[in-house]
Amino acid sequence: MSRESILNAVRKNKPEALPLPEIDLNVFAEDKDLVKTFIENVQFVGGRAIVLESTDTIDAKIKEFYPHASKIVSCTTESSLGNISISAATEPHGLESIDLAIVKGDLAVSENGAVWIEENDFTIRVLPFITNDLVLIVNKEDIHLHLHDAYETISKRDRTFGLFLSGPSKTADIEQCLVIGAQGAISLTVLIL
Amino acid sequence: MAHAQEATTFNENESKVNWHDKALWFVRQKRDKAAFNVKGWETLRDLASAIKANVMSNLDIYLEEFEANAIKNGVTVHWAKDAEEHNKIVHGILQKTNVKKIVKSKSMLTEECHLNPYLEANGIEVIDTDLGERIVQLAEEPPSHIVLPAIHKTKEEVDELFQEHLGTKPCNGDPQYLTDEARKHLRNKFLKADAAVTGVNFAIAETGGIVVCTNEGNADMGAHLAKVHIACMGMEKLIPQEKHLGVFLRLLARSATGQPITTYSSHFNKPAPGTEMHIVIVDNGRTEQLSREDFRASLHCIRCGACMNTCPIYRRSGGHSYNATIPGPIGSILSPGKDLTKHSDLPFASTLCGSCSDVCPVKINIHEQLYKWRQIITKDVPQPIVKKSVLKVTGNVLANSKMYDFVGKSSRFMLKHTPRFLVYSKLNTWGKERELPEVKNGNFDEWYKKRKKNE
Numbered sequence: 001m002s003r004e005s006i007l008n009a010v011r012k013n014k015p016e017a018l019p020l021p022e023i024d025l026n027v028f029a030e031d032k033d034l035v036k037t038f039i040e041n042v043q044f045v046g047g048r049a050i051v052l053e054s055t056d057t058i059d060a061k062i063k064e065f066y067p068h069a070s071k072i073v074s075c076t077t078e079s080s081l082g083n084i085s086i087s088a089a090t091e092p093h094g095l096e097s098i099d100l101a102i103v104k105g106d107l108a109v110s111e112n113g114a115v116w117i118e119e120n121d122f123t124i125r126v127l128p129f130i131t132n133d134l135v136l137i138v139n140k141e142d143i144h145l146h147l148h149d150a151y152e153t154i155s156k157r158d159r160t161f162g163l164f165l166s167g168p169s170k171t172a173d174i175e176q177c178l179v180i181g182a183q184g185a186i187s188l189t190v191l192i193l
Numbered sequence: 194m195a196h197a198q199e200a201t202t203f204n205e206n207e208s209k210v211n212w213h214d215k216a217l218w219f220v221r222q223k224r225d226k227a228a229f230n231v232k233g234w235e236t237l238r239d240l241a242s243a244i245k246a247n248v249m250s251n252l253d254i255y256l257e258e259f260e261a262n263a264i265k266n267g268v269t270v271h272w273a274k275d276a277e278e279h280n281k282i283v284h285g286i287l288q289k290t291n292v293k294k295i296v297k298s299k300s301m302l303t304e305e306c307h308l309n310p311y312l313e314a315n316g317i318e319v320i321d322t323d324l325g326e327r328i329v330q331l332a333e334e335p336p337s338h339i340v341l342p343a344i345h346k347t348k349e350e351v352d353e354l355f356q357e358h359l360g361t362k363p364c365n366g367d368p369q370y371l372t373d374e375a376r377k378h379l380r381n382k383f384l385k386a387d388a389a390v391t392g393v394n395f396a397i398a399e400t401g402g403i404v405v406c407t408n409e410g411n412a413d414m415g416a417h418l419a420k421v422h423i424a425c426m427g428m429e430k431l432i433p434q435e436k437h438l439g440v441f442l443r444l445l446a447r448s449a450t451g452q453p454i455t456t457y458s459s460h461f462n463k464p465a466p467g468t469e470m471h472i473v474i475v476d477n478g479r480t481e482q483l484s485r486e487d488f489r490a491s492l493h494c495i496r497c498g499a500c501m502n503t504c505p506i507y508r509r510s511g512g513h514s515y516n517a518t519i520p521g522p523i524g525s526i527l528s529p530g531k532d533l534t535k536h537s538d539l540p541f542a543s544t545l546c547g548s549c550s551d552v553c554p555v556k557i558n559i560h561e562q563l564y565k566w567r568q569i570i571t572k573d574v575p576q577p578i579v580k581k582s583v584l585k586v587t588g589n590v591l592a593n594s595k596m597y598d599f600v601g602k603s604s605r606f607m608l609k610h611t612p613r614f615l616v617y618s619k620l621n622t623w624g625k626e627r628e629l630p631e632v633k634n635g636n637f638d639e640w641y642k643k644r645k646k647n648e
Contacts, residue, residue, distance in 0.1 A: 003272040006428070006476045010253040013484035018250040020433060021243040023440065027233040041453055088466070092418055093384055111231070111443075112453035125465055126417035129410045129457075147454075148439040155435040159402075163459040164442070169410045170456060173325030173341065175348040176216045177368035182324055183379055184410025184457065 025148055034110040034143045035192060041113030045167030046180050047188035049113070051140070058137070058191060062102065065189055066133055069100035075122050076104040078137050078193070092126040101131035101185075105138040107153055108190070109164065111146045115190060116154060118162035125161055129169075134185040136165070139193050195538045200510035204626065209347070214508040216344060221502040223451025224552065230453075231443065240440045242556040245493035248431055249483060255398040255431045256474065262401025263472055266463045271473045276306035279475050283308060283390065283423055284315055286471055290421050292317065292387040296379075298405070298412035299323035300392030301339050301496060302425050302475060305518045308390070320382045322411040324375050331358045337512030339519060340449050340498035345511050379411070389415030393426035393472070394495070395441060399434040402462035403472065406445065406455040413459055422464070423471045428479050429492040441495060444554035449497040482530045487565050491526045493555040500549035500559055506542050515539060522549035526562040529570070537574040540566035601636050608632045 035051060042049035048065075052058060058079050073095070074082025079102050086095070103122045105115035115136045119125055128134055144150045147164075154162065169184030180186065204210055228234050248255055260270045271286075273279035279302075287295065295312070297303065297319055309319045309330075321330040325342035329335065331354050336342030343351070348366030355361040355371055359378050364370045391412045395404040403424055405412045416422040432441065446452040464470035483489050501507045501521030512520040517528040517536060522543060528536035540563045543549075549559040590596050608616060609632045617624040635643075 001272070002274040002278060002476075006272055006274055006474075006480060007253050007256065009476070009480035010256070010428075010483065013480050014252055015250045015483075015486070015489065018243070018246045020247040021240055023240060023436065024236075027236045030232050045452060045456065096380070096384060109454075114454050114458070119465075124417075126414065129413045129417065146439070147443055148436070151436045151439045155400075159460065160463040161459070161461055161465070163413075163457055164454060165457060166452075166454050167456050169408070171324045171372060171409050172450070173323070173328065173343055174351050174368040174371055175346075175366070176219065176341070176344070177348070179368050179372040181376065182372060182409035182411070183322065183376060183383070183414050 023148065028146055028148060030145060032110065032145065034145060035140055038108055038110040038113060038143050039192075041111065042167065042188075042190055043113075045113050046170055046178075047113065047167040047190060049190040049192060051192045055193060061191060062100075062135055062189075065135075066100050069133065071098050072100045072102065073098055073127065073131070074102040075127075076102055076137055078104065079135075086123050086127070088123060090124050092124050092130070095124065095127060095130050098127075098131045100133045100135065101127050102135045102137070103128060105136045105142070105190075107142040107144055107150055108138045109144050109147055109150050112164075112166055114164035114166035116150060116162060116164055118157075119160045128163075128165060129184040131185050133187045133189075134168070135189045135191060137191045137193060143192075196510065196514050196516070196542045197538065199514035199516065200506075200542075203511040203514055204509070210509055210511075212347075213345065213511060217502045217508045220341075220450060221499070221552070224448055224499055224502065225451075227447035227451040227453065231447065237440055237444055238554055238556050241444055241495075241554060242493065244432060244437050244440065245555055246490075248433065249429075249489060249492060252428065252431070252483070255433060256428060258398040259396055259401055259431055260474075262399070264401070266401050267470070268401065268464060269469070269471045271471060273473055273475045273477070275477050276475075279306045279425065279473055279477065280308050280311040282473050283425070284312060284317075286421065286423055287312070287317060287388055290388065290469065292421060294318045294320070294382075294386050295388045295390055296320050296322050296382055296386040296411075296415040296419070297326075297390040298392065298407060298415055299326045299342065300390070300425055301336075301518060302392055302427050303390060304336065305477065306425075306475070308425075320379070320386070322379050322382065322415060323407070323409060324372065327375065327379065328354060331355075335513070335518070337520065338498060338501055339496050339521075345513065380414075383414045383418050386415060386419050388421035388423060389419040390423045390425065391416055393424050393430050394445070395438060396426055396431050396472075397433075397435050397438070398431055400462060402435075402460055404438060404442075404458060404460050406442075406458050408450075408452075408456045410457050413457055416461070417465070420467070421469045421471070422461075423473065424461070425473045425475060428474050428476055429494075445495055445497055448499040448552065448554040478531045482527070485530065488526060488530055488562055490557050491523065491530070491559075491562060493557050494523050494527075495555055497554055499552040499554065503548045503552050505544055505546065505548070510542065515542065522559045522563065523557070526557075526559060526566060529566050533570065534574060537570045540564075540570060598636075598638070605632050605634070605636075
């Protein structure tokens with residue numbers, strides 16, 4: 001079996017044990033306006049982020065941004081725009097014609113404009129990728145300074161699938177010209193409550 | 194063919210070389226901007242380097258821990274000692290699940306193992322879904338860069354390729370139109386694929402989970418639509434705990450493209466209900482590299498490509514000139530470990546300026562390793578007679594001050610008075626592709642003595 005031979009070779013060839021370093025978070029501490037920095041970073045990566053005064057305005061705002069969206073999946077209680085319901089039994093391929101998906105983010109990261117979402121938040125794994133446009137909703141107080149802080153929260157959970165999502169799908173593979181909308185969602189809007 | 198000759202071929206199209214050089218330098222500048230924006234950037238690099246060193250020194254323990262946790266998560270774990278076994282394992286899974294079509298997201302490991310031709314020979318359709326990778330797949334070429342696989346192609350070339358293979362309209366290389374067409378083409382492939390093959394950016398021992406990073410979302414489109422997900426990982430991709438992702442994900446995209454993080458950093462821990470997830474752990478020469486004290490730090494590499502973007506040789510010779518899966522500075526220290534004879538020229542494809550080491554997010558001493566490989570190669574691999582004799586004579590001249598003085602004087606005289614066609618002839622390699630400096634009278638020694646006298 002290759003497993004044993006590989007492990008034996010590693011045991012024979014590895015260097016003397018070296019310690020695992022401690023991460024001193026004080027080095028990365030910064031006094032920043034988390035919401036402002038987050039919004040700037042979302043814009044930098046090609047998305048759009050705005051602060052909403054109250055949950056009441058969510059649906060109007062989404063309609064304003066996506067007036068032509070007709071097939072909408074909403075996985076949040078904050079928006080009532082969803083007209084296609086999904087469950088764990090939904091066939092992922094059937095989501096190909098979805099115009100818009102609305103998902104509640106668990107937390108966000110100020111330093112890079114990323115939002116953390118988990119399978120529980122969107123039920124079908126392919127949803128945030130296969131949808132044409134994507135709206136994420138996050139609470140102001142869930143915006144963390146950096147990834148170290150974010151992992152403090154998410155690494156304690158028992159998870160199946162989750163991701164940091166930062167901006168719309170993009171590519172620069174043709175002559176380094178940045179094009180938004182490669183294989184995943186073509187646009188991303190983050191609404192901050 | 195040797196790197197220098199391949200580079201000469203690449204240099205025949207001067208405007209393209211200049212474009213290649215500038216495009217990569219632009220990415221390098223974006224990297225700088227991104228890095229300078231992070232408080233504690235150097236601490237992050239130190240941490241990443243030390244974490245990787247810890248991983249290498251406990252690799253067997255972490256591998257076993259990772260395997261046990263992945264199995265607990267419902268993932269099937271496979272081990273491959275080399276490329277052949279890796280390909281057989283992947284093919285075996287596909288056969289068992291009766292798969293005929295697969296979508297692949299970019300993975301340098303599967304390139305290293307030549308998985309595509311192997312599967313194709315066995316009647317399986319393989320579609321690369323990263324746009325750059327799809328472009329080179331259509332052109333039947335290997336990637337020329339590990340992050341920007343089609344960086345050597347102009348948009349007009351992509352235009353022609355797409356017309357021929359995807360039936361697009363001529364568009365003067367409009368990137369937006371071409372990307373949109375590729376999106377339609379690939380969506381169709383995603384929807385019809387039976388299995389998805391992805392690489393692994395990080396594997397976490399503590400949880401048995403893996404992280405895959407893309408900007409296009411292609412790994413996710415593949416993995417979440419297909420019933421079978423096969424993730425292929427080099428054994429060095431392990432990190433101890435999830436919190437260490439905080440260090441590596443902060444470094445990876447900033448070093449690669451200047452983005453603060455990739456668009457999608459997907460954490461796969463358990464397969465979705467009704468689907469299968471497999472992880473293939475691959476050695477393929479890595480344990481041997483681990484045994485080489487001087488070179489084992491090359492296994493710390495997180496494949497960001499920063500060393501390539503900054504390298505003055507890579508930028509002006511193109512990735513294909515390296516004739517290796519991983520080109521550029523990091524490839525030049527990894528490849529000789531695999532086949533010293535085949536890749537003996539690569540450690541010489543460097544100015545030893547150290548820029549590669551300066552930008553490396555995990556602080557691999559790349560230029561020092563290049564120098565160390567050179568020492569081994571000049572001892573073990575027969576060198577061209579001209580190079581050998583020239584170096585020997587140079588050594589003698591440098592060791593003898595009178596001789597040095599004499600040679601210096603006569604060289605300056607000759608450079609000044611010899612006709613141009615003789616100076617820039619085949620005999621003088623220093624005159625190749627460049628103008629030699631204007632000759633002034635006297636050398637440093639003479640200038641210094643004169644200055645002393647006048648004091």
